[in-house]
Amino acid sequence: MSHLALRQVTKQFGSVKVLHGVDLDVRDGEFVVFVGPSGCGKSTLLRIIAGLEDASSGEIHLDDRQVNDVSAADRGLAMVFQSYALYPHMSVRQNLAFGLENSRMPKTEIEARVMEAARMLLIEPLLNRKPGQLSGGQRQRVAIGRAIVRRPGIFLLDEPLSNLDAELRVVMRAELAALHKRLAATMIYVTHDQTEAMTLADRIVVLRDGRVEQVGTPLELYNKPANRFVAGFIGSPRMNFIDASIARTERGSGLDIGGKHHAAWGLDLPHGSPVTLGVRPHEVDITEVEAGAMALEITLVEQLGAETVLHAKTTLGGAFTLTSPGQGRFLVGDRIGVALPPDLHIFDSEGQAVSRR
Amino acid sequence: MSAVSTFLLRRRGGKGWHWTDVLAYVWLGLGLFLMFGPILWLALSSFKTPANLSEFPPTFLPLDTRMAAVSGYEKPLPLYRVKQDDGSERVLAQVRRVGLTAQLVDPADPQTIIRVPIDKRIPEREVRLATGNYTEPLQQFNFLRYFQNSIFVTVMATIITLIVNSMAAFALSKYEFKGRTAVLGIILATLMVPLSVIVVPLYLVVNELQLFDTLWGVILPTVATPTGVFLLRQYMLTIPDELIDAARMDKASEWQIYWRIVLPLAAPALAVLAIFSIMWRWNDFLWPLIVLSRKEQYTLQVGLNAFSGELNVQWHYVLAMTVISILPVAAIFLFLQRYITSGIANTGLK
Numbered sequence: 293m294s295h296l297a298l299r300q301v302t303k304q305f306g307s308v309k310v311l312h313g314v315d316l317d318v319r320d321g322e323f324v325v326f327v328g329p330s331g332c333g334k335s336t337l338l339r340i341i342a343g344l345e346d347a348s349s350g351e352i353h354l355d356d357r358q359v360n361d362v363s364a365a366d367r368g369l370a371m372v373f374q375s376y377a378l379y380p381h382m383s384v385r386q387n388l389a390f391g392l393e394n395s396r397m398p399k400t401e402i403e404a405r406v407m408e409a410a411r412m413l414l415i416e417p418l419l420n421r422k423p424g425q426l427s428g429g430q431r432q433r434v435a436i437g438r439a440i441v442r443r444p445g446i447f448l449l450d451e452p453l454s455n456l457d458a459e460l461r462v463v464m465r466a467e468l469a470a471l472h473k474r475l476a477a478t479m480i481y482v483t484h485d486q487t488e489a490m491t492l493a494d495r496i497v498v499l500r501d502g503r504v505e506q507v508g509t510p511l512e513l514y515n516k517p518a519n520r521f522v523a524g525f526i527g528s529p530r531m532n533f534i535d536a537s538i539a540r541t542e543r544g545s546g547l548d549i550g551g552k553h554h555a556a557w558g559l560d561l562p563h564g565s566p567v568t569l570g571v572r573p574h575e576v577d578i579t580e581v582e583a584g585a586m587a588l589e590i591t592l593v594e595q596l597g598a599e600t601v602l603h604a605k606t607t608l609g610g611a612f613t614l615t616s617p618g619q620g621r622f623l624v625g626d627r628i629g630v631a632l633p634p635d636l637h638i639f640d641s642e643g644q645a646v647s648r649r
Numbered sequence: 650m651s652a653v654s655t656f657l658l659r660r661r662g663g664k665g666w667h668w669t670d671v672l673a674y675v676w677l678g679l680g681l682f683l684m685f686g687p688i689l690w691l692a693l694s695s696f697k698t699p700a701n702l703s704e705f706p707p708t709f710l711p712l713d714t715r716m717a718a719v720s721g722y723e724k725p726l727p728l729y730r731v732k733q734d735d736g737s738e739r740v741l742a743q744v745r746r747v748g749l750t751a752q753l754v755d756p757a758d759p760q761t762i763i764r765v766p767i768d769k770r771i772p773e774r775e776v777r778l779a780t781g782n783y784t785e786p787l788q789q790f791n792f793l794r795y796f797q798n799s800i801f802v803t804v805m806a807t808i809i810t811l812i813v814n815s816m817a818a819f820a821l822s823k824y825e826f827k828g829r830t831a832v833l834g835i836i837l838a839t840l841m842v843p844l845s846v847i848v849v850p851l852y853l854v855v856n857e858l859q860l861f862d863t864l865w866g867v868i869l870p871t872v873a874t875p876t877g878v879f880l881l882r883q884y885m886l887t888i889p890d891e892l893i894d895a896a897r898m899d900k901a902s903e904w905q906i907y908w909r910i911v912l913p914l915a916a917p918a919l920a921v922l923a924i925f926s927i928m929w930r931w932n933d934f935l936w937p938l939i940v941l942s943r944k945e946q947y948t949l950q951v952g953l954n955a956f957s958g959e960l961n962v963q964w965h966y967v968l969a970m971t972v973i974s975i976l977p978v979a980a981i982f983l984f985l986q987r988y989i990t991s992g993i994a995n996t997g998l999k
Contacts, residue, residue, distance in 0.1 A: 344894050365900040377895035381913040390909075391899030438899070 294355045294368070294445030294478055295320045296341065301350035303336055303502075310336050311502040313350065318446070318480060323472050326482045327489040327525070328499035334482045335450055337499070341480065342448050343367045354445065365394075370439035371448040374455065376431045378423035384410075384434050385419040391442050409437040412471075429460045436468075440475070447479040453488065465491060486526050490514070498522050520643035523570045529601060529613045531637070534569040534586070538562065547636075550608050554585055554632060558648035567646065570637030573601070574615045576630040584629020588612055593622050604628070688975075695968040696778040702964050713777040717742050721759045729753060729770040731763075740773055741765075782969035786956075792970060794945060795952035799931060799974070802867050802948055807926040809872040811919055817873075818881030818915075819907050823893060833882070840875040844935065852939060866940040867948070871930065877922045884918035885911060920985050931978050949974045 296318040303311040310333045318324050326334040339345040341352065343364030352359050359367055370391075378387050385406060392402045410416045413433040423431055432452065439447050452468075453461045469492055472479055483489055489496050490510045498505040498513065498521070506518040510526075517523035523531050539548040540563040547554040547569070561567065581587050588604035600620045604612045614630060616622075638646040660670045694702065696711040716725035719742050726742035731753065733739060741753035741763060751770055753763045786792040820826075821833050851870050860866030888911060896906045912919070934950040941947055947955070953970050956963040 339894075342894075342898060344897065364894075364897045365902075369898065371895070371898045373891045373895060375889065375891050377889065377891040379892065379895075379910060381916075390896070390901070394900040394902075394905060438895075442899075 295322075296446060296478070296480075297351075297353040298337075298341070299351040299353070301337070301340060301347045301352065303333070303340060303345065304348040309502060311340075311347075314499075314502075314504055316497060316504065316507065318478060321476050321478055323469075323479045323481065323492060323494045324497060325489040325493035325495075326480065326497050326499055327484065327486055328505075329525075330484055331501075332499040333502040334484075334499050338371075338448050338450055338480060338482050341446075342369055342371050344371075368445045369448055370442045370444035370446075371450065372435045372439050372452045374451040376423075376435040376455075378431060378434055378438075380423050383420050383422055384415065384426070384437075387423065387434060388419075388437050388441050391438065405441045405443075409440045412440065412474075413437050428456050429464065432456060432464060436471070440471075445478065447477055449479065449481045451483055452481075453483070454485075461488075468492060487528060490526065496526075498525060516645070517570070517637065518645055520568060520570070520639045520645075523637055523639070523645075527572060529573045529615070532571045532573065532612050532614075533639075534571065534606070534610065534612075535608070536567055536569050538565045538567060547638075549585060549632075550606070552585060556636065556638070559638070559646065561640065561646065566641050568639040568643070569632075570639060571632060573613045574599075575633045576614050578614070578616060578620075579629040579631050581627050581629040583631070585632045586612075587627060587629050588614075590622055590624055590626045590628065593624060595619060602628075691968060692972055695782055695965070695972045696780070697782075697965065697968075698779045699963075699965050701779075702968075710776050711778055712774040713779065714772045715775050717756050719754060719756050719759050726754075726756075728756075728773040730773050731765050731770045741770075743770075779965065782965045783973070786966045786970055790952070790955070790966075791944070792949075792952060792973075795947045795949045796973070798864060798946060799949040800977070802864055802933075802937070803927055803930040805864075806868045806872055806930045807923055809868065810874060810877055810926045811923060813872055814874060814877035814922065815881050815912060815915060815919065816907065817878045818885050819911050821878070822882045822885035823888075823890070823911070833879075836875045836878050840879075848935075848939065855940060861940060862942045862946060863940075864946060867933070867937045868930075871933070871936065874926075874929075876925070880922055881915060881918050884915055888914050924982060924985050927981055928978055931974070 296316075298314050298316040300313045300315060301311060302309065302313055314337060326337060328334050336345060340347050343359070343362065343366075347360060354362075354367060354369075379390065382390065388406045388409060389402050392405060397405075406419075407416070410419055413436060415430065415433050415437060418426060418430060418434070423434065426434065432455075435452065449468075453464055456464060465488060468481075472492075481488075481492060493510055495507060495509055496513055497507050500521055506513060506522045508516075513522055513526045517526060520533065524533070534549060536547045536549045536554075538559060538561045539546045539553060541553070544555075544557060545559045545561075547556045547559075547567070549569070578584075587607050589607075590602050590604045592603035594601040594603070597619065599618065600616045600622065602614050602616065602622055604614065606612050612630075622628075638648075640646050661667060661673075693709065693711060697708075698711075698713055701708065701712055714727040714729075717728050718725045722742075722744065726744060728740055729743050729751070731739050731741050739755070742756050744752045744754055744762065746752070746767065749767055750764050751767050753765055753770070754761065755763070817836075821829060821836075855861055855866045855870060858866075860869065892910060892914075893906055896910050901909065932950060933948070934954070937948045937951050938954065941951055944955075949970070953967055953974065956967045956970070
């Protein structure tokens with residue numbers, strides 16, 4: 293177990309800057325997930341932590357020791373790669389033992405650790421096979437086993453589940469969570485899948501274009517997204533965004549949504565300033581067309597059994613998604629109204645969340 | 650036997666012989682004749698006596714005059730078929746030849762000498778392998794020594810070639826450094842420089858290094874081949890970088906990455922280069938001829954050259970020793986060729 297601190301870490305490839313001063317603290321035993329769209333720098337950040345890339349500037353501290361100039365081998369971390377990167381010419385046993393042999397561990401100790409990891413991951417019968425003879429899920433386990441036997445300070449996992457099929461991904465996700473609990477290890481996990489991030493993480497780090505957008509527990513991010521990007525990235529189906537403006541009347545502050553007035557309190561912005569409203573698909577209630585804050589026309593109905601996902605367009609032309617519990621009878625072309633929840637997410641013209649008094 | 654016949658009578662399926670089956674066999678037969686014919690011709694000719702070799706038209710099988718022991722004569726005498734005046738034929742042993750007349754005896758009656766004009770007798774011949782073609786050079790001309798020298802040169806040069814070239818290829822394919830493409834360009838440029846251009850400077854270098862007339866003088870100048878570096882580099886580019894990153898995370902030193910990860914994964918390419926190197930070094934003639942001067946240091950190819958004098962070429966020895974010199978290369982090709990096509994590098998990924 294180790295803790296990690298990043299201070300103003302930047303990375304530049306030639307003239308392209310991929311990380312713009314990342315600050316982050318990862319505590320002992322914490323499961324931190326880096327999430328963001330592709331190209332946001334999350335894998336690069338992980339490789340910098342691993343020591344496989346050098347940071348262009350900034351400091352990396354591992355257990356209160358600055359490790360910028362310490363090689364990957366000597367940082368005592370282990371990494372699980374997206375492609376698994378198993379050594380194809382070695383058996384599973386040799387794959388697991390390779391890292392231990394390199395640190396000149398006695399043979400009996402190596403054997404004990406390999407067997408322990410194999411038992412934990414249920415890959416004992418596969419020890420003498422070559423990676424080429426394993427299925428995707430089995431390779432995944434071996435790749436994780438290779439990290440476990442090292443007993444690293446921090447596990448680094450680079451999109452480890454992205455090569456598995458959907459069903460196996462759910463299973464492995466649960467196993468990873470169980471493994472984290474069992475090993476009580478510090479883990480840093482990179483993914484572009486917000487569901488993985490939400491289910492696994494103690495804390496999520498949302499990255500965009502080389503900048504940290506928000507750090508927090510999954511529910512913090514879900515309930516109080518710091519900006520429009522985080523709000524749109526976390527949660528499935530995606531949050532809806534509606535253009536509106538502040539309307540101050542004699543009765544107090546409110547919102548002007550497509551000409552309709554919507555009460556909202558505690559807003560400090562001047563009259564007329566444009567804002568974006570964020571509404572999660574399941575937070576709205578379906579009403580009669582006239583009674584709702586907005587009128588919608590359904591364009592697609594997805595029946596999932598337990599709930600119904602409706603894709604619709606607003607009278608202003610924007611897209612809107614909402615869910616309705618149960619198996620509602622909706623048809624494409626139906627017109628419905630929606631009532632907005634009292635605690636809307638409101639973002640200013642810069643995309644930052646507007647705090648309420 | 651049935652396995653052999655099914656193998657030889659394979660068809661493309663269906664009933665009876667399709668015309669494409671016939672075409673395939675004709676085509677393959679032609680190929681076999683073109684490829685294997687000269688080798689077979691060489692092998693058979695290597696067992697012929699010098700007289701048999703110089704015959705025209707040439708015989709296919711190695712033939713030699715039959716000999717018979719005749720009482721009263723120390724050595725066995727050659728047998729001839731003689732056509733007599735009455736038209737009948739007799740087999741007689743020739744004692745000696747004087748001018749246009751041959752003196753023969755009947756082996757059953759060795760006392761009576763029969764004189765026959767030489768055009769009336771035909772040598773009685775049988776298939777006989779002139780194994781002396783093989784044993785004599787090995788004993789008299791120290792060919793075994795040449796053989797050993799050739800093996801030493803080939804094995805050492807190939808081992809060093811594989812190590813040096815794979816190290817260069819590893820650096821050029823897996824490390825980022827300034828001037829990498831320039832270095833590769835320079836290495837490839839030397840591909841275009843033929844040996845004959847650099848023979849003199851190379852000779853001077855070898856001489857200065859006190860390597861003249863030693864086997865190391867033959868080995869060392871040839872070990873760094875641009876072809877090998879290029880071939881291995883191209884193959885190593887296909888080894889995923891993530892494997893090397895994984896090894897780095899596994900505390901492997903750069904040397905261990907090279908030795909335990911990259912080299913085993915580059916095995917197919919190494920096998921190809923090994924085959925090339927063995928063929929080049931084994932068949933190398935010009936450079937060993939220049940560097941080696943003492944007979945004890947000769948390699949096979951230089952030794953073979955010693956049989957061709959200015960006026961007289963001892964073809965029977967040349968042919969026999971050629972057969973010996975191609976055997977190891979053929980054997981090695983047989984064993985290593987399966988590695989050429991098998992690629993194992995990508996099986997552990999995805």
